[in-house]
Amino acid sequence: MYSATKAGLSGLTKSLALEVASYNITVNQINPGWVDTPLADILSEEERQEVIDVTPQKRFVEPIEVAKLTEYLISESAKGITGQNINICAGLSIGC
Numbered sequence: 001m002y003s004a005t006k007a008g009l010s011g012l013t014k015s016l017a018l019e020v021a022s023y024n025i026t027v028n029q030i031n032p033g034w035v036d037t038p039l040a041d042i043l044s045e046e047e048r049q050e051v052i053d054v055t056p057q058k059r060f061v062e063p064i065e066v067a068k069l070t071e072y073l074i075s076e077s078a079k080g081i082t083g084q085n086i087n088i089c090a091g092l093s094i095g096c
């Protein structure tokens with residue numbers, strides 16, 4: 001279910017980006033990995049360590065990193081970036 005939903009969002013991102021591109025509107029998808037938020041607090045110390053062990057950068061992403069990426073993507077500096085799926089996951093999406 002999770003993978004199917006992600007694939008659907010990916011298609012929606014590309015389709016919507018194409019639809020609104022002529023209006024100078026950008027649409028992108030941010031795919032965060034494990035972010036160090038209260039949601040991650042449900043993990044036991046053992047589970048946290050497992051996440052760190054399989055993440056190439058050996059860490060959780062900090063919320064400020066996701067915020068800064070979002071800030072950049074909505075800025076004028078990123079006006080040429082649209083229809084993209086951007087992973088911010090400390091390398092989790094590429095494996096170890």
